[in-house]
Amino acid sequence: MSERRRLRVQSLLPNQPLLRHLLAAGGGAVFFLAITLGLSAYRDFEMGEIALYAIVLAGMSILTGVNGQISLGHGGFMAVGAYTFAILQIHAPMPLGLELIISMAASAALGLMVAMPATRLRGPYLAGMTLILALGLPQLADKYTATFGGDQGLATTAPTPPAGINAEQWLAWIEILCALVVLVLLANLVRSRFGRSMRAVRDNEIAAALAGIRVARTKVFAFVVSASCAGLAGAFLGLSTGVVNTGEFALTLSLYLLAAMVLGGAGSLVGPWWGAVVLVYLPQWSTSISKSFSLGNSVGANLAVVIYGVVLIVVMLAAPSGVQGGLRWLGHRALRLGAARSSPIIGVTTGIGPEAERPPSAPPTAEHERTNP
């Protein structure tokens, strides 16, 4: 009975992954178009911000959820993209698309430099290394103030919209379009043979190597891809806010990105949208909450921080595959589609079906293996 239902649901969607992804992207495009047309300029600006954060979060989601590497330094890669973009605009103006591509390339290059020695690093080492980068890169900008504009930073110019459309809307559309394109590309990557390699490396590097997968290359490539996403997002952030300075790219950005990615669900490509919404709206929500409860200035400023921290902790302890994993589980439950498997690297199976395929690194555990008192 459930088998029939499953087949029926699946037959509603086209078979080819690429087609499916394009359809989804098309649907997303229509959705966003409709929204932005009806909204004020400020809301359009926010839509654009959601889109750009979705880009960087998608990259991180793939890196961590599909390839099993953790980066605490993606704020730094965003900074590289943003500064490259601003410097290009000031010193070597060229068409917007080209500037964006070069910014992505700059971040990709840095990602390459970081990823190569990092291939031998396991989780905690890589996390520590990227943490240092997140702290160190902005300081570099502080040192060379001539190029990087010091505290004030560098100004960016928004692209001129065609007649009849206001600037925020135009920029938001560009950002949304890019986000959808990036997501389609990433979705195809995940579905491809390379995606399988990434998952294999995540689950068991040694087994993957024995199966003929170039482990180091896979890890480096995944890292570079996610760094490029961050660079693109950083450039957009600079465009959105009109200025690029080190204050925007403090360590907290990297940590909030991580929290948003985890909340949305690592390994998912819909999760980044949830995370992006949180990133854009949480500061406002928390200030208004603290105002309505008259909690005072220092609380207001820090409520968002506290919430991010709580999110990371609670999600990891209670629902490791995040919002998207939870929704997927609910959806599967509702349709009784069988095993709901989420990203095994972050958390265990959220639903019915066999345990996530993480191979035992220790002797096999029996059911109810006793834990220590």
Next chain:
Amino acid sequence: MSHFFDLTLNGISAGMIYAAVALGLVLIWRATRVINFAQGSMAMFTTYLAVTLLDRQVGYWEAFVVALLAGLAFGAVVERVFIRPLRGKPEINAVIVTLGLLILLEGLAGAIYGVRNRGFPAAFSQSGLSIGGRRVSFSHFDVFILVAVVALMLSMVVLFRATDLGLRMRASAFAPEMARLAGVRVGRILTLGWAVASFAGSLAGLLVAPTAAFSPDYMDLILVYAFTAAVVGGLDSPAGSLIGGLLTGLALSYVGGYLGSSLEPLGAAAILIVVLGSRPEGLFARPTPRQV
């Protein structure tokens, strides 16, 4: 030349702080295979506690001791509540939880105490000592730092090598299942390990506070440098954390002194890359793998 000398002294002083935090990281890693990214924030939090007490006219040493004890308790609570439930899950989950704690504690400290920088008094004079008629860049307080951290390290040695409890802790870290078969209550021992580690962190937090811009994120860079020190010394080696701390402190002092202080973090990154590229186990790791 005197610049070099001053940098060396500063490096030693800073290195001692990194060593103390690194010791905590190493103890926790050895026992539970988790990098406690919240180590710095936990220390910051207990130091803020000390500041609140000092504001209420509590004596310096009383506040100092209270902060240290709070550190002990804090470590135990964190292990029990946040880390224990993740035993057996992928390592990455615990890493993320400690990052969440890092953020949470900084936010809480900011919310409770206000983000503005506060001064933290020093118990001893912070002006340079006079040696042979010349002012040296090493103050009474720096001597205190040196003495305190060395005392910490020595007490660790005594704890681990000469006490039954230390034997239990080492056994639990090296071979937890075997330790259980020998009747050791490994769960409690691991909690205690976190408590001791947090104690070391709290000490470091108190020692650094007078010289730092005292705000909720003042331990961030120190955590990162301590991590570097722990990696240099070997994540499995408590002894290594002292040497790693000194080496890292000196190296970063020279980088800061000759190349500019804003390049210190990148200097640490470079050290990490070099060590992890050539001798990932660190300088002091023993070759035996971890048993179960």
Next chain:
Amino acid sequence: MLEVRELAVSYGAVNALDGVSFSAAPSSITAVLGANGAGKTTLLRAMTGLVHPRAGAVHYDGDDLTALGVEDVVRRGVAHVPAGRGVIDQLTVEENLRLGSLWRRDRVDGRKAMAETYELFPILAERRRKLGATLSGGERQMLAIGRALMSRPRVLLLDEPSLGLAPRVTVELMAVLVDLTPLAALTVILVEQNARSALSIAQRAVVINLGRVVMADTAAAVGADAGLRHHYLGF
């Protein structure tokens, strides 16, 4: 009296033990035999509490050991020497031994036990300050058994003590067991692949195959059954 009743353990979908029952008396050695993968190690792990059974019980002295945590099972007088892993490499011989007696919290008796262990295994006394990692195979096994004895157990679970040991050393170990068992009124459960040597010192034998008991009888009876020997025990 140690009684295993209908013990069943599963690793996921695989039944490692499927209703194993037997009993063992004090001052006796019970050999548990069978091919690789038969479930012998799982049996010991379930008896000590390292693994939780899906059904069945292990009764000893009025307690059901399967309801207890490992640390409490140890405190009921059960000592388990796991296969190949009874020694902590990073600790010295003396530290390994001392570890075994710590839970009793009796310094004086601990020192006495250490002296007795050194008498039993003189080579350990010679090597007392050396790290566990530096010991030979036979010495490691002696250390593992010595560590178990330090807690003055009444039940001793041995998982393949002769694994990887030279025949001469195996003979010596078995001799020690034979002497010790009545002396300390031990209930010894001896899991062995080397069935012949196990049968030579055991009073009773339990043969396990695919998680089930194929035969449980006196060692003599098991040894005499040629068909059984060929089929399950390899000789």
